[in-house]
Amino acid sequence: MANKKVAIIASSPGLETAYKALNIATAAAALDAEVAIFFTFEGLSIIHKDAEQMLKLKPGNEGLAEGFRKVNVPTVPQLLDMAKESGVRMIACQMTVDVMGLEKDHFIDGVELGGAAAFLDFAFDAQVTLNF
């Protein structure tokens, strides 16, 4: 049972990407899967300490803000807490972190830095791989 694995890459900008990646990750963890998310390029904003300022809805999607409130969707920090609590591994891509001039303390606690191999080592035997 515990050998179900879900490997997720979050590489796109925006609040939408945060929700897509984190909803699947927290749901997968609730379904007893091991989960790892590899954050790279603009996806790094999701685990940045200033995520709230950095994550915006895509132009044209601003109207969704009201829907998010109405439907009582959890916030990104809440989803990240749930992900951490349920053992989701969060890997920040070392190369893009360096390219963007960022440091480990720009990111929330619980994030590990790693390269493509660190993610692939997990992903090779994952039954589900997703890219957002």
Added chain:
Amino acid sequence: MTDIFVDAKGLACPMPIVRAKKAIDSLQSGQIMELHTTDKGSMNDLQAWVRQTNHELIEAKEDNGVFKFIVKKG
């Protein structure tokens, strides 16, 4: 006969199954969880959740827009 009650009414996906998982982790095998939700996707989601987690869905019904589930821990 319910060992834990989880009120997930008003919560959107994926919260109902996240709450369900957290609650059932605190139970012993054979104990019973009752879960109430209003998320319209939860009828499908809960069935998927019990399949994937090897718990047993004893009852699933809708009552005035509230979905009520009785789950036995596997």
